[in-house]
Structure formats: structure tokens, C-alpha cells
Amino acid sequence: MNGWRGRAAITPGRFYYGGHIGAAAMHAHYAVQLLIGDGLILRGGDGTAHELTAALIPANTRHAIVRGTDAGLLALIDPAQAGDLAHPPGTGSAAAGAIDLSPPPRHDLPTLIALADEITGTVPAAHLHPGLAQAMRLIDETLPGQVRLSALADAVHLSESRLAHLFREQAGLPFRPYVLWMRLRLALYALADGGTLTDAAHTAGFSDSAHLSRTIRRMMGDAPSVLSAGVRWLRG
Structure with missing residues (x-):
């Protein structure tokens, strides 16, 4: 890249x-x-x-x-x-x-x-189950801290199995990979803002810069520096 x-x-x-x-x-x-x-x-x-x-x-x-x-x-x-x-x-x-x-x-x-x-194929946000939509908002508010499915399920008044099913069915990802992508997004934004790899890892809740670097290479096929230099990030 x-x-x-x-x-x-x-x-x-x-x-x-x-x-x-x-x-x-x-x-x-x-x-x-x-x-x-x-x-x-x-x-x-x-x-x-x-x-x-x-x-x-x-x-x-x-x-x-x-x-x-x-x-x-x-x-x-x-x-x-x-x-x-x-x-x-x-x-x-x-x-x-x-x-x-x-x-x-x-x-x-x-x-x-x-x-x-x-x-x-995707499920439009307007069609998400209200409990799932609330859980997604709570994940945004909780990161970079630890996110537990059990705590989310209690907060949105659903069973763990029901909420896990909604993540797979409507978000298109199991719960843990979904949270990982959200952490990855935070890290890439931090790099785009000029942060170091260590800064980005802490911002997103990765254990250290090596963990973040391995995750980016595995999921996206290249070094973190490539995805921050010369790329303008559109944030939603």
C-alpha cells in the first residue's frame, strides 16, 4: 500500500x-x-x-x-x-x-x-433492533475501556445470548470482532491526528503498540504508518 x-x-x-x-x-x-x-x-x-x-x-x-x-x-x-x-x-x-x-x-x-x-449486504441503521443500537452507543461511550457483553446486555435489558445474536445478525459481526474494529477505528484516527503508535494504542485500549501494529497488519495488510501518511480520514 x-x-x-x-x-x-x-x-x-x-x-x-x-x-x-x-x-x-x-x-x-x-x-x-x-x-x-x-x-x-x-x-x-x-x-x-x-x-x-x-x-x-x-x-x-x-x-x-x-x-x-x-x-x-x-x-x-x-x-x-x-x-x-x-x-x-x-x-x-x-x-x-x-x-x-x-x-x-x-x-x-x-x-x-x-x-x-x-x-x-448490510442492515440499514434505521432497521437495527433498539437494544442493539443502544449497545453500540454504549460501546462508543465505554471505549477505550474494557467492554463486556454481560454488562451491555444488562444495560439494554436483553439476555447475553439475544444480544450476541443481534450483533451477528444485524451488525454483521460477532460481539468481540465488532469491538475490535471500533478500537481499530479509534487508533487510526489517533494516528491521523499525529499521534505516535504508542499514543494510538493507549487511545484505543490496545495493550501496547506492538499489539496494535500486529492487529493492523493482520486485518488490513500493511503497516500503521502507511494508513496515516498521505491519507485523509473521513469521520462519521
Whole structure:
């Protein structure tokens, strides 16, 4: 993800980016990746390179960006939210998951967010169960402190099993991964504001900077510094 300059946004389970996409060495990451841009060249784990307009790359699939694009779109989606798209049948390389979008979508972040949400499906916020919506607000208020499902369930007058089911069904993520994405968002915002890795880790409630760095690399495929330099964060 070196050389990236653009705008980014993060929501529970999803990272969205629009702008200049640079080359990236062979790697694999936890998230499903939707990549769109004219003139992109991707190399799969088998060494074969393909020029693509759009690609849907399954989780944990080795790939490299041989040539980036000046105006591209990228979404990283937690496999728990991607359903069958996390591991499509018959895909063995980055190119195998390519999708055809004709004509290509406009190169802007709202388009990417809408496209990613259409492909993977989301539950509109207006349709969330009131108890789940309240639990989400309480998580925002509690972080960076420790968040317990039992305490949330008591606060919103639901059983733990019912609230856990609502997180999976409507938020698209189990409870613990949901909280982790919220911590990740706080950390990235802190880095964007000029904080050190240690500052960001403390701001978001990670045990230390190494824990935060490992989490970002695992979930997003690159170093924290890449996601703070040259990227303007849109906050919702």
C-alpha cells in the first residue's frame, strides 16, 4: 500500500479507501478485498499477472499489486460480513475472484461504499433492533475501556445470548470482532491526528503498540504508518 494518497473511512468490519493506489508486494490479509481501478495489474500466488478493472479477492489469498492506479477504490471487508464471498468456490488466486463491472463505477468514496455494501449486504441503521443500537452507543461511550457483553446486555435489558445474536445478525459481526474494529477505528484516527503508535494504542485500549501494529497488519495488510501518511480520514 506504499505511495497511497487519498481519502479513507472505517466502519465496524469495513475499511474504505479512494485515491492513488500504489504497488504492493506479495501478501495476504484477513479481510476480503474489493479493488477497482483502470490499468490495475495483479499477480496471484501462482505467479501469473492479470490486468483487471475490478477484482474481489478472498480472505487469506496471496496477491501482489504489480501496477496501481491514480484513481482507484478499495474496500477491506471482515470475512464475517462477506458471507460466501469470503471464500468463493473455485478461486485459487487474486485473479480468479475478478468481477466485471461495465461500465466501471465513478471513482469516488461514496460510490465504493455503496458498491461494497450492495455486494456484501448490510442492515440499514434505521432497521437495527433498539437494544442493539443502544449497545453500540454504549460501546462508543465505554471505549477505550474494557467492554463486556454481560454488562451491555444488562444495560439494554436483553439476555447475553439475544444480544450476541443481534450483533451477528444485524451488525454483521460477532460481539468481540465488532469491538475490535471500533478500537481499530479509534487508533487510526489517533494516528491521523499525529499521534505516535504508542499514543494510538493507549487511545484505543490496545495493550501496547506492538499489539496494535500486529492487529493492523493482520486485518488490513500493511503497516500503521502507511494508513496515516498521505491519507485523509473521513469521520462519521
